[in-house]
Amino acid sequence: xxxxxxxxxxxxxxxxxxxxxxxxxxxxxxxxxxxxxxxxxxxxxxxxxxxxxxxxxxxxxxxxxxxxxxxxxxxxxxxxxxxxxxxxxxxxxxxxxxxxxxxxxxxxxxxxxxxxxxxxxxxxxxxxxxxxxxxxxxxxxxxxxxxxxxxxxxxxxxxxxxxxxxxxxxxxxxxxxxxxxxxxxxxxxxxxxxxxxxxxxxxxxxxxxxxxxxxxxxxxxxxxxxxxxxxxxxxxxxxxxxxxxxxxxxxxxxxxxxxxx
Numbered sequence: 001x002x003x004x005x006x007x008x009x010x011x012x013x014x015x016x017x018x019x020x021x022x023x024x025x026x027x028x029x030x031x032x033x034x035x036x037x038x039x040x041x042x043x044x045x046x047x048x049x050x051x052x053x054x055x056x057x058x059x060x061x062x063x064x065x066x067x068x069x070x071x072x073x074x075x076x077x078x079x080x081x082x083x084x085x086x087x088x089x090x091x092x093x094x095x096x097x098x099x100x101x102x103x104x105x106x107x108x109x110x111x112x113x114x115x116x117x118x119x120x121x122x123x124x125x126x127x128x129x130x131x132x133x134x135x136x137x138x139x140x141x142x143x144x145x146x147x148x149x150x151x152x153x154x155x156x157x158x159x160x161x162x163x164x165x166x167x168x169x170x171x172x173x174x175x176x177x178x179x180x181x182x183x184x185x186x187x188x189x190x191x192x193x194x195x196x197x198x199x200x201x202x203x204x205x206x207x208x209x210x211x212x213x214x215x216x217x218x219x220x221x222x223x224x225x226x227x228x229x230x231x232x233x234x235x236x237x238x239x240x241x242x243x244x245x246x247x248x249x250x251x252x253x254x255x256x257x258x259x260x261x
Contacts, residue, residue, distance in 0.1 A: 001038040001039045001040060001041070002038065002039055002075070003036045003037065003038055003039075003075065004037060004038060004039045004041075004073070004074055004176060004177065004209050005036070005037040005060070005071070005072070005073055005074075005177065005209070005211075006036050006037075006070070006071075006072040006075070007033055007034055007035050007036070007069070007070070007071055007072075008034050008069055008070040008072070009032050009033075009034055009068065009069040009070070010030055010032070010033040010034070010056070010059065010066065010068075010069035010070070010071065011028065011030060011031060011032055011066070011067045011068045011069050012028070012029045012030035012052070012055050012056070012059055012064055012065070012066060012067055012233075013026045013027065013028050013029065013067040014026070014027045014029060015027075028067075028233055029052045029055040029233055030052045030055050030056050030059070030233045031052070031232070031233035031234045032069070032234070033052075033056060033069075033233075033234070033235055035228060035235065035238065037177075037209060037211065038209070039176075039207075039209055040203075040207050040208070040209055041209055041210075041225050041226065042203060042209075042210040042212060042223055042224045042225050042226075043210070043211050043212070043224060043225070043226050043227075043228065044212050044213075044214070044220035044221070044223060044224030044226070044227045044228070044241075045057075045211065045212070045213040045214075045220070045227070045228045045229075045230055046213075046214060046215065046216075046217050046220045046227060046228070046229050046230070046256065047213075047215065047229065047230035047231055048215055048231070049215065051230040051231050051232065051233065052230055052232070052233035052234075053181075053213040053230055054181055054182075054213065055233075056213075056230075057097070057179050057181055057211065057213055059071060059079075059080075060079065060095065060177075060179060060211070061095060061097050061179060062079060062082055062088060066080040073091055073094070073095070073177075074091075074094075074176075077090070077091055092123070093119075093123050093173035093174070093175060094175050094176045094177060095175060095176070095177045095179065096170040096171070096173065096175040096177070096178055096179070097170065097178075097179040097180075097181065098163070098166050098167055098170050098178065098179070098180045098181065098183045099166070099181050099183070100181050100182040100183065100185055100186060101186050102159065102162035102163040102165070102166045102183075102186070103154070103155075103157075103159070103162050105166055106154040106157075106162060106165060106166060106169075107154065108153065108154055108155030109153065109155070110153065110154055111150065111151050111152060111153055111154070112140070112145065112149050112150050112151070112152050112153075112154060112157070112161075112165050113136055113140075113150035113151065115154050115165055115169055116136050116139055116140065116165060116168045116169050116172055117132055117135075117136050117172070118169070119169060119172055119173050120132060120135060120136075120172050120173060123173055135172065136150075136168075136172070137150075139168045139171060139172050140168060142168070142171070142202065142205070143164040143165075143167050143168045143171075143198060143202075144164065144198065145161065145164050145165065145168065149161070158191075159186060159187045159188070159191060160187060160191040160194060160195065163183060163184070163187065163191075163195050164195070164198070166183075167183075167195075167198065167199070167202065171202060171206065174206070175208070176208070176209060177208070177209045177210075177211070178202075178203075178208050178209070178210045178211075179210075179211050180199070180210060180211065180212040180213065181213055182213060182214050182215070183195065183199070183212075184196060184214075184219065185214065185215070185216070192219070196219065196222055196223060199212075199223060200222075200223060203223075210223070212224060217256050217257070217259075217260060218260065221241050221244075221245065224241055225240065225241070226238065226239065226240055226241070227239065227240075227241055227244045229244070229250065229252065229253045229256070231252045236250045236252055236253070237249055237250040237252075237253045244257075245257065
């Protein structure tokens with residue numbers, strides 16, 4: 001399999017005001033990260049809050065400014081250099097994200113149908129009504145949302161239903177890469193299991209590359225092929241799930257494993 005995403009020496013810094021705003025300090029959220037992600041791979045990134053996981057993920061989507069380094073998609077597009085929607089246009093639909101809080105990521109005044117359809121309407125302005133209905137109905141079936149729910153407002157959805165809508169919305173444009181920012185952490189345990197199984201099914205059905213971040217090692221282990229362990233903005237260990245679980249090398253990884261026992 002070929003590399004679909006290559007990260008080289010990535011650094012992300014934020015300016016933080018101090019002393020009543022008179023001086024600015026720089027906080028380095030991501031520190032010199034390098035890794036490659038292959039087509040159809042599921043990469044899990046594990047780390048505590050503040051480890052830089054979300055900052056890293058948002059940089060791939062262009063939501064965080066890169067201080068230095070490279071983010072190369074499909075061995076061609078340097079995402080860190082994109083500064084306009086025109087530059088993003090050729091690949092915008094290829095990389096989609098599922099956020100931690102599904103309710104906050106959806107417009108409460110939209111119906112389920114409209115929320116799923118919106119990205120397709122934006123990217124394909126001349127899509128026919130029949131084709132739109134077909135695509136949305138099919139995607140609702142894929143994520144196990146009954147067609148009778150299509151006119152229900154997203155504000156009326158349960159947490160599990162909201163995340164299914166968010167997943168359908170992310171997949172409606174047939175992306176190549178799906179970025180998952182702790183997508184089950186806001187859900188109860190039984191709903192977490194259903195959503196994780198859904199993501200596994202969708203990854204296989206659509207041949208997705210997934211980058212999945214979490215602070216829960218069991219969840220990362222369940223879905224991932226390889227795992228990167230992050231601490232203080234750095235990847236301190238990387239390997240297959242089996243290598244990380246059975247032979248951890250870094251003391252932080254060992255502490256994560258021990259906490260499960």
